[in-house]
Amino acid sequence: MGNSVDNPPDSWLIIAYDVPNEPSKLRLRVWREMKKAGALYPPFSFCVLPKTAKSMKHASNVKNKIKEYGKAVILEAKAISEEDHNTIITLFQTERKTIRRDPRGMSRIHPRNRKQHSKSKVDRRRGGRNGGELRGA
Numbered sequence: 413m414g415n416s417v418d419n420p421p422d423s424w425l426i427i428a429y430d431v432p433n434e435p436s437k438l439r440l441r442v443w444r445e446m447k448k449a450g451a452l453y454p455p456f457s458f459c460v461l462p463k464t465a466k467s468m469k470h471a472s473n474v475k476n477k478i479k480e481y482g483k484a485v486i487l488e489a490k491a492i493s494e495e496d497h498n499t500i501i502t503l504f505q506t507e508r509k510t511i512r513r514d515p516r517g518m519s520r521i522h523p524r525n526r527k528q529h530s531k532s533k534v535d536r537r538r539g540g541r542n543g544g545e546l547r548g549a
Contacts, residue, residue, distance in 0.1 A: 427451070428458075455484070460500065463488065500502050 431438045443453075461467040471486050478484040478538065491497035 424487060424489075425492075426458075428460075441497060456485070460504075461491075466530070 429442060431442055433439065446453075461471060468486075473516055475484040492501060
């Protein structure tokens with residue numbers, strides 16, 4: 413089941429994934445498979461920054477602030493395939509476009525809620541949830 417704590421590796425794999433909440437068996441299946449492989453689910457939130465001198469300095473400053481009341485680590489990661497690299501680039505480009513549309517320079521909708529938020533807007537325009545009468549009821 414991988415390396416022991418007495419003989420730690422010098423690099424790590426960080427697997428970021430997003431699967432639907434429903435059906436919950438999908439999330440559970442991924443969790444079980446990763447645990448079987450020896451994965452650690454640290455109690456951290458995480459974000460991704462391109463590795464530049466500016467972002468390294470910023471991340472280090474934020475880490476020091478977090479350490480006053482919590483735990484933080486900075487890890488370096490590299491995509492292991494061109495597909496993974498392109499996925500991250502696309503996510504950054506999409507996020508940048510969203511931020512540019514917001515005049516305050518901040519995204520008001522958490523990324524995990526964007527799809528749901530878009531569906532809600534469509535529902536309201538059609539008179540659905542939170543937007544008038546329900547149709548087809």
